[in-house]
Amino acid sequence: MHELLLFASVPTHQHAELLQQLAGLTAMQPRHCFERRLIFKAYRKPGVANARVGASQDLQSGDLQRVNKMLNGGMFYTQVVGPIQSADFADAGVTDAAANASANANPNPVNPDPDTDTKMDGMDSESSIPRSAYDFDQQSWQLEFRDIPEAGTRSAVTSRVMATAALPRGDIVPSMNAWGYSFVTEYLVEGDMFIHNDIVLNLHRVLHYPTNPGEENQPRRQMPTLQQMAPLEKSGSYVLQASMMVQDGSNQETMKTASQHLFGLREQLKSAVRLEMADRLSLDTRVK
Amino acid sequence: MATLTNDQIKVLEQSRQRLAQLTRSLGSLIASLNQSDPLPPWSSLQSQASIISNNLISVSEQLSDHRDLLSTLVAYPGPEYPGRTQANTLEQLLRTKLDPRVEDWVERGRIAGTEKPPPDTFAIANPSLAATAAQKQLTEADLAELWEWAPIEANEEARRRNWGGNFTLEEREAGIQNVVTGLRKQLEDDEEEEEEDEEEDEGEEEMEIVGVHRKSGGNGVEFDIAPHHAHPVQPVVPLSDILRYMTTGRMS
Numbered sequence: 001m002h003e004l005l006l007f008a009s010v011p012t013h014q015h016a017e018l019l020q021q022l023a024g025l026t027a028m029q030p031r032h033c034f035e036r037r038l039i040f041k042a043y044r045k046p047g048v049a050n051a052r053v054g055a056s057q058d059l060q061s062g063d064l065q066r067v068n069k070m071l072n073g074g075m076f077y078t079q080v081v082g083p084i085q086s087a088d089f090a091d092a093g094v095t096d097a098a099a100n101a102s103a104n105a106n107p108n109p110v111n112p113d114p115d116t117d118t119k120m121d122g123m124d125s126e127s128s129i130p131r132s133a134y135d136f137d138q139q140s141w142q143l144e145f146r147d148i149p150e151a152g153t154r155s156a157v158t159s160r161v162m163a164t165a166a167l168p169r170g171d172i173v174p175s176m177n178a179w180g181y182s183f184v185t186e187y188l189v190e191g192d193m194f195i196h197n198d199i200v201l202n203l204h205r206v207l208h209y210p211t212n213p214g215e216e217n218q219p220r221r222q223m224p225t226l227q228q229m230a231p232l233e234k235s236g237s238y239v240l241q242a243s244m245m246v247q248d249g250s251n252q253e254t255m256k257t258a259s260q261h262l263f264g265l266r267e268q269l270k271s272a273v274r275l276e277m278a279d280r281l282s283l284d285t286r287v288k
Numbered sequence: 289m290a291t292l293t294n295d296q297i298k299v300l301e302q303s304r305q306r307l308a309q310l311t312r313s314l315g316s317l318i319a320s321l322n323q324s325d326p327l328p329p330w331s332s333l334q335s336q337a338s339i340i341s342n343n344l345i346s347v348s349e350q351l352s353d354h355r356d357l358l359s360t361l362v363a364y365p366g367p368e369y370p371g372r373t374q375a376n377t378l379e380q381l382l383r384t385k386l387d388p389r390v391e392d393w394v395e396r397g398r399i400a401g402t403e404k405p406p407p408d409t410f411a412i413a414n415p416s417l418a419a420t421a422a423q424k425q426l427t428e429a430d431l432a433e434l435w436e437w438a439p440i441e442a443n444e445e446a447r448r449r450n451w452g453g454n455f456t457l458e459e460r461e462a463g464i465q466n467v468v469t470g471l472r473k474q475l476e477d478d479e480e481e482e483e484e485d486e487e488e489d490e491g492e493e494e495m496e497i498v499g500v501h502r503k504s505g506g507n508g509v510e511f512d513i514a515p516h517h518a519h520p521v522q523p524v525v526p527l528s529d530i531l532r533y534m535t536t537g538r539m540s
Contacts, residue, residue: 007527007531008527009523009526009527009530011521011522011523012521012523013521020471023471037534039536039537041536077535077536077537146535184536184537185537187533187534187537189534206530206533206534232525232530232533233523233524233525233530234524234525235521235522235523235524236521237521237522237523237524237525239527239530239531278527278528278531279528279531281528281532282527282528282529282531282532282535283531283532283535284532284535284536285535285536
């Protein structure tokens, strides 16, 4: 599959306005979503990893075949993406009432209730670890492979080969290690999604987890409060990504139609944001 | 008294046909104006008008091309003409002077045709004609004055209205909290760009409406983050770095 993309940087003061404009354009309410994104990096020479079990070639599912193909193609960064709910964040659950305000110097300013506003980063006292309904073992994951965008395309659209495959739930690191991939880092993508005809519009930004020692080398099993997450872009700006998937990337006709649709959208949004193709090397997924 | 040659008869016949065409198209315009209610669309009126004008051009060409022949022709009734039954037509054919109404038309046409008629003669002969003539003619100076006046006046008229914004004046007067927009977000009732070149009183009006927003809205947070770009913050991290981080987990 191919993916055609256009990007735009949206300053924070324009965010609310653009949400309204997109809601009007697409005639739908924004769909707010959170995604955990784990970045994995290949450390093995391609071709070594083999996910086949015994001689049961015929039993390989389509997904498994695709995973094999993705992972053995070369040395790439890949992403493992897990959707989460806003209820999965720590502040959505109930905190320990014993963790009162006197024990903590970091009250949560957003929570209006004085009894429960004492959520901490969970480091100085056991009782203040926030609880949430988040269950890491039930977290669903999807492997997202993205190739480096095609070079020298004549049209002003970022176009790249893409593939996704479902992964088992829960702790994904052992499986990824077996395929020759090591965990690099993780971040959270927070944003809103719109669908406009055949174009998916994502208005999102990257959030960092609060750094706790000992948690950097594996995916987090607990979610912090949303307020503890810090945007990567300090001014709080967003990225607008317009994407379209094309099943058959070798078909010039459909690729042309798809990019024309994207250009049409770019024209429609011209007065609000400037959608452009991304710098190819900034989307380089090859391991160097 | 020579009889007409075939060519001359042909010319007469052509003139008759063109006049008949003109009459037909005029008749159809009158009929469509009379019959259709509401009036026919402007496009059809315009096409009919252009047909008529083409007909007029062809008639006038025909008449001026054969001016020599037509002005020397004399009509007289032949012995076999049915004078009793067609007396009216006969009288029309044998007229030596034009019908008084037709004479009026011709006069008006001549005035319109000549650039600037001597006003006195017409004023004495026919005051109404002189009036129509004066109405139609604007001197160069008058035209220049009109052009100087019109754009300013139109601009001032436009400035009296507040273009842009999410609500119409009628909706504001009825109270914007009653407007059903179907949106979950609160619509702001002003836009910064438009605001800048508005007059003072316009600004006061906007303030009141903002007040209504506060009272009725109930969700002050949305109001606060609404698009008031008093201090626009440009992103610090370039887009390519964000994308690079999203791809590889590193900024460089």
